[in-house]
Amino acid sequence: MPAPVIGVLALQGDVREHLTALTGAGAQARPVRRPAELDAVDGLVIPGGESTTISKLVDIFELREPIDKRIAAGLPVYGSCAGMIMLATEVLDGRPDQRGFEGISMTVRRNAFGRQVDSFEAPVEIAGIEGGPLHAVFIRAPWVERVGEGVEVLGRVSDGRIVAVRQGNLLATSFHPELTGDLRLHRHFVNLVRA
Numbered sequence: 001m002p003a004p005v006i007g008v009l010a011l012q013g014d015v016r017e018h019l020t021a022l023t024g025a026g027a028q029a030r031p032v033r034r035p036a037e038l039d040a041v042d043g044l045v046i047p048g049g050e051s052t053t054i055s056k057l058v059d060i061f062e063l064r065e066p067i068d069k070r071i072a073a074g075l076p077v078y079g080s081c082a083g084m085i086m087l088a089t090e091v092l093d094g095r096p097d098q099r100g101f102e103g104i105s106m107t108v109r110r111n112a113f114g115r116q117v118d119s120f121e122a123p124v125e126i127a128g129i130e131g132g133p134l135h136a137v138f139i140r141a142p143w144v145e146r147v148g149e150g151v152e153v154l155g156r157v158s159d160g161r162i163v164a165v166r167q168g169n170l171l172a173t174s175f176h177p178e179l180t181g182d183l184r185l186h187r188h189f190v191n192l193v194r195a
């Protein structure tokens with residue numbers, strides 16, 4: 001089977017790191033900035049960065065409706081950190097004007113860990129990923145405060161906070177696997193796109 005084409009929403013954030021990780025995980029990775037580029041992908045990554053900025057740029061680049069439509073049609077999407085926030089149906093501590101794609105039925109709290117400690121690293125066991133816990137890097141990360149029906153909790157940090165979820169074709173983590181060189185989570189997403 002040819003390698004699936006996976007786009008990285010390239011408006012702001014750590015786009016290059018995801019492109020590198022996806023390539024290493026066996027995908028044809030491409031930046032996505034235009035609706036026509038979105039049309040050409042089999043899956044999409046929304047990177048970490050700043051969700052308020054990504055939200056604004058999604059409108060400026062006229063990508064909101066095309067992404068909403070592809071998500072509704074079943075496009076596999078993986079959101080990391082700010083990308084997780086962009087996939088949530090409800091955001092706490094967000095800016096009133098920020099808007100996401102509302103694909104995963106969950107409430108996330110923006111900068112949640114940041115009120116305790118800005119950045120930290122921790123081992124996180126992820127359901128469906130073999131080989132031991134991932135070394136998870138959290139940077140002003142959100143956590144998931146509530147999940148709705150149909151949302152599978154894939155991982156938690158040691159205090160029980162939910163940091164990885166999946167609902168259907170949508171996957172989200174509070175942390176940044178693209179920064180560690182461990183490709184297991186990207187491979188997991190590439191397999192989801194293949195299936």
Ligand code: GLN
Pocket residue numbers: 047048049050051052080081082083085110111139140141142
């Ligand atoms: N705090 C950022 C936000 O609100 C997310 C941080 C990140 O993506 N590393 O979007």
